[in-house]
Amino acid sequence: MNNAKRHELYQRLRDANPAPTTELEYRTPFELLVAVVLSAQATDKGVNKATAKLFPVASTPATLLALGEDGLKEYISSIGLYNAKAKNVIALCRILLDSHGGEVPRDRAALEALPGVGRKTANVVLNTAFGEPLIAVDTHIFRVANRTGLAPGKTVRAVEDRLARVTPAGFMQDAHHWLILHGRYVCKARKPDCPTCIIADLCDYRAKTPGEPPARPLTRPVARGRPRRAAAK
Numbered sequence: 001m002n003n004a005k006r007h008e009l010y011q012r013l014r015d016a017n018p019a020p021t022t023e024l025e026y027r028t029p030f031e032l033l034v035a036v037v038l039s040a041q042a043t044d045k046g047v048n049k050a051t052a053k054l055f056p057v058a059s060t061p062a063t064l065l066a067l068g069e070d071g072l073k074e075y076i077s078s079i080g081l082y083n084a085k086a087k088n089v090i091a092l093c094r095i096l097l098d099s100h101g102g103e104v105p106r107d108r109a110a111l112e113a114l115p116g117v118g119r120k121t122a123n124v125v126l127n128t129a130f131g132e133p134l135i136a137v138d139t140h141i142f143r144v145a146n147r148t149g150l151a152p153g154k155t156v157r158a159v160e161d162r163l164a165r166v167t168p169a170g171f172m173q174d175a176h177h178w179l180i181l182h183g184r185y186v187c188k189a190r191k192p193d194c195p196t197c198i199i200a201d202l203c204d205y206r207a208k209t210p211g212e213p214p215a216r217p218l219t220r221p222v223a224r225g226r227p228r229r230a231a232a233k
């Protein structure tokens with residue numbers, strides 16, 4: 001895909017959704033960090049359901065730490081891997097209080113040093129909570145980048161690096177959310193909605209899903225060019 005096409009692709013995604021954001025519900029960088037840690041291999045909807053009850057009770061490192069691992073588990077037991085996630089969240093609360101004055105650090109290395117926080121989570125927090133122009137490549141973005149030809153790569157890191165290189169600066173801030181939403185709702189893993197996709201003509205994917213067959217005509221088509229039988233006399 002060339003630069004002009006890339007620009008057009010992002011422009012269309014922006015026109016369709018000028019102010020995209022995460023579907024995780026949060027009010028502070030700390031709430032976002034916790035929500036993202038909880039969202040690994042879980043749906044945003046499921047996480048929102050749990051945090052809607054958790055955050056009114058505990059929404060700071062100190063109050064979450066006071067809940068303790070078992071107390072936290074009561075709120076998040078509907079989320080996959082909740083035992084490990086509870087352990088990580090409590091441990092990261094302790095580190096935030098001991099080493100960062102109870103604040104979420106705006107620093108990749110410090111974020112990645114927190115339990116349960118990898119490069120992708122750090123990128124989401126830096127981008128979404130702090131406005132850094134970064135793209136956190138998840139399964140949706142990996143798929144969209146490869147199918148469309150926007151930034152093909154064999155590994156998540158290769159795609160992230162390529163997206164960072166080829167995404168025009170003016171689109172970097174929101175690219176993460178445009179691509180994730182496009183992958184989640186249009187360019188779906190099993191059956192992408194190519195016929196309704198607003199970037200279909202720019203996309204390199206060879207196995208695009210076909211459109212619906214044309215509706216059946218209400219009347220029978222008239223046979224053309226067929227000689228009529230002469231009426232019997």
Ligand code: SF4
Nearest residue numbers: 187192194197200203
């Ligand atoms: S045309 Fe199909 S494969 Fe290409 S981005 Fe759109 S939905 Fe995905």
